Amino acid sequence: MTFFIVVLRGLLRRPVRTGLTLVGISIGIGAVVALVGMSRGFESSWTAGMKSRGTDIVVNSMGSSLTPKPFPASVRDRITQLPGIAATSTLLVELMGIENSEMMIVSAREWGGFAWDNLKVISGRLPHDAAERAVVLGTTAAEMLHKKVGDPLQIETEELSVVGIVDGGAVVENGAVILSLSLLQEIMGTAGKINIIDVRVKPGTDETAMRRLCDEITQRIPEARAEAAGEHIRSSQGYRIINAMSWGTSLLAVLVGVLGVMNTMLMTVFERKQEISILLAIGWRRSRIVRLILWESALLGFFGGVVGVILGVVGMQVLERTPAIRGLLQPDLSPSLMALAVAIAVVVGILSGLYPAWRSSRLHPGAALQG
């Protein structure tokens, strides 16, 4: 028999209570995995979208909304001559309700800009020119809108036709309705307005040069900020709020789990007073008793964490399929997040066990043995 078996036996002596405690903590950990996974997924999905648009630097002005604030397209002229910049491409990206879908990414791109280059046509074709009253749909967007090539598509009050289905190489690209910039500006009555400038840098630009270039661009375009693709999402206020809310909500759930573990461990110490006294009487050190209790609560945390990760992954997959989220992001299922969740659970277990362990160490070898 190893010490570990002694620890396990302690947990198994009240299987129902241990199970319920485990459920309590795993719900908290599941929330961490699902909510944080979603918000991280949001970030990584947008980053992947940038990458597949061929963007190195994104120039935009992220306010507290999820889409950037518009600014005049003409500001682009201030940076096109900068050394280090290979190409620029302007966009107007909006989240809007289209037909029966509540929220779709609508990505309007400057005709001839490099943002069109990476779209792989699955069926149909790209628009003939900037003026054609046509859209292409990412594969997921087509599925969600139940559209095929040749179908009409209503944007605001305008009826356009779907001329192609494309694979954009990233979730947000595939979830997007893509059309020419001037067409969307016309439909929305925002002529000359854009909210993103994609910048492609000259090959061989290293990180420091990138950062210097970003600073230079931001200086020339005070209306917006230039950031390396991916970093801009993280610095957006909207994303920060989502991120903070998902951590806040899930850590609150974890806190409930903490109270559950602490309660269980206190009960286990109280109902085992006699046994702990016996162990002390036959020569166990207090430190071993403390270790026993801490290991039990750590293990409770660990198992709760593992179950929680499973719950969270299942929960994310359910969420990912809901119409509100589908096509907007791909949840973060990275091992690092799962390891983090399990680590949180173990730490939570140990912290919850500290007070019960301290109580156990105050017990006396003779206390429960009278008579």
Next chain:
Amino acid sequence: MSPAAPDRSHDKKAPVFEARGLKKEYDDGQVQALRGVDFQIFGGEFVAITGPSGCGKTTLLQLLGALDQPSAGTLTYRGTSLAVMPDLAAYRAREIGFIFQAFHLLPTFTAEENVQMPMFETGRPISERRERAATLLKSVGLEHRLRHFPSKLSGGERQRVAIARSLANGPGVLLADEPTGNLDSENAHAILDLLSRLHEEQAMTLVLVTHDMTVARRASRAIQMHDGRVVFDGDPAQLPTISAI
């Protein structure tokens, strides 16, 4: 007994325990369980402690086993005061085997696992722990009960497991607090036989609390207590029987 009997001849002369003016109070002095007890116990002795219920026998045994501390007086073990002993856990684990009237086995562990418990503190490898537990259980006649949980054992069997556990780390002293108190006379006899066999074969020092005169008479020496004091210390054959009632 199969685990090699340790050679304890060297400490035959020096007292194993020496109590001087030993007092124990409970509840801030409201209860005086021991009112000044003096004695010496030598290696290899079989001492029976008798006396009426509430006279302080259990209290005394708990002090000897370092399960509690005296309120006044000194208690030394092989010349060292327990009050200044640096590692009481090691003392409890290695020097002393404690046997309780209520057995006090851990209910969620098998007989074999219960016997292994004290060995965690003495750094024996797992295989040795298991082997030794099996050997000890065999020596108390329970080789067929290794995997049984205490709830599946009879009272006599439970006390045998407890005795095997008390021997886990090869102590020189056994402290038994009314070990037969919860047993019928047949089982009580068997347990006493087992304890005296340990005393004889392994030259263990045995301190046994009992209020049963026939049990006390099997000892080499009897200490009778009354109201927290020693009232008789000598040959068990001369025990004043009346006061024990």
